Amino acid sequence: MAISKELLDILACPKCKGDIYLNEKEDGLICDACKLLYEIRDDIPVMLIDEAKPLE
Amino acid sequence: MTEVKFEGETGRLHRALAQCHDMVVRRSAVFESLNLSTGEKVLDVGCGGGFYTYEAAQFVGSTGQVCAIDISEDQIGAARQKCTDFPWVECRAADVLDLPYEDSAFDAIYGVQVLEFVANADDGLKELLRVLKPGGRLVILSTNWNSLVWFSTQPERMKKMLTAFDQHAPYPDFPAELPSKLRKIGMKAVIQKPLSILNMSYNENSYSYWIAKGIKQFVLGRELVDVAEVEDWFEEFEKLEREGAFFFCSTSVITEVLKTS
Numbered sequence: 001m002a003i004s005k006e007l008l009d010i011l012a013c014p015k016c017k018g019d020i021y022l023n024e025k026e027d028g029l030i031c032d033a034c035k036l037l038y039e040i041r042d043d044i045p046v047m048l049i050d051e052a053k054p055l056e
Numbered sequence: 057m058t059e060v061k062f063e064g065e066t067g068r069l070h071r072a073l074a075q076c077h078d079m080v081v082r083r084s085a086v087f088e089s090l091n092l093s094t095g096e097k098v099l100d101v102g103c104g105g106g107f108y109t110y111e112a113a114q115f116v117g118s119t120g121q122v123c124a125i126d127i128s129e130d131q132i133g134a135a136r137q138k139c140t141d142f143p144w145v146e147c148r149a150a151d152v153l154d155l156p157y158e159d160s161a162f163d164a165i166y167g168v169q170v171l172e173f174v175a176n177a178d179d180g181l182k183e184l185l186r187v188l189k190p191g192g193r194l195v196i197l198s199t200n201w202n203s204l205v206w207f208s209t210q211p212e213r214m215k216k217m218l219t220a221f222d223q224h225a226p227y228p229d230f231p232a233e234l235p236s237k238l239r240k241i242g243m244k245a246v247i248q249k250p251l252s253i254l255n256m257s258y259n260e261n262s263y264s265y266w267i268a269k270g271i272k273q274f275v276l277g278r279e280l281v282d283v284a285e286v287e288d289w290f291e292e293f294e295k296l297e298r299e300g301a302f303f304f305c306s307t308s309v310i311t312e313v314l315k316t317s
Contacts, residue, residue, distance in 0.1 A: 004144070007121060008142075011157060012156055012158045015154065015170075044129055044133060045156075047149060047151075049151070
């Protein structure tokens with residue numbers, strides 16, 4: 001799914017409020033500081049801390 | 057009843073409710089308070105099926121942005137579909153207590169019938185103000201459920217039903233508590249405006265018609281009142297309508313907040 005750049009600009013990690021970015025497969029948003037992946041399911045970014053996947 | 061079916065039924069009911077005349081009037085009042093203009097960045101908190109999102113998108117246009125969040129992925133799916141023609145609308149599942157946005161990201165924020173459901177509403181308010189720009193405005197609409205007068209030939213039964221329904225949210229009279237909550241976090245309500253709904257008729261275009269179904273579903277789901285008693289309560293409305301004796305009146309409140317610094 002295409003997330004517009006303007007919208008990505010104001011997006012932040014719900015946990016640390018830091019920057020996040022789209023992963024290569026474009027199926028999730030990554031927070032490097034928290035090492036969390038926020039999945040995009042059925043084109044819906046799920047920005048819930050409890051649902052985020054830890055990154056190795 | 058499976059959980060999925062319950063969710064689907066609740067969603068359908070919400071969408072039917074959103075389209076009745078009283079809700080059209082309510083949306084119009086909220087947007088009058090918000091006073092959106094072209095190019096603004098707006099946050100829709102608890103967007104549900106996206107009826108407000110759809111209108112906000114047209115106010116701000118393609119040079120603006122509307123971010124719509126809801127805790128329910130089901131609802132977000134519906135909102136997303138509704139706003140598919142507006143690429144400047146972004147719908148995502150998020151929690152008002154941990155918003156996925158930078159500080160001072162929005163010109164305006166609104167939440168309709170949502171903060172009364174957040175157990176720690178004070179923290180929710182703080183988080184909303186964090187993502188609001190200085191000079192930005194926050195508009196909150198909630199209902200004082202104890203302002204409701206709903207005629208019944210059996211007032212005790214009505215009282216029992218409405219008392220049971222008070223459990224639907226941690227703050228059944230949220231507008232009444234809001235000024236003190238705002239004070240606690242160093243904010244102030246600029247103005248509170250009452251918005252009453254009065255139905256003399258029980259029909260599909262009236263708020264009471266849908267809220268009666270919602271209350272019935274809630275009270276039965278939680279097993280708060282006898283099934284037979286709930287059915288009797290519900291069926292009386294058709295009878296009152298035939299007799300021209302139906303009366304429902306409740307007051308919601310629009311609270312406008314300006315972030316001064």
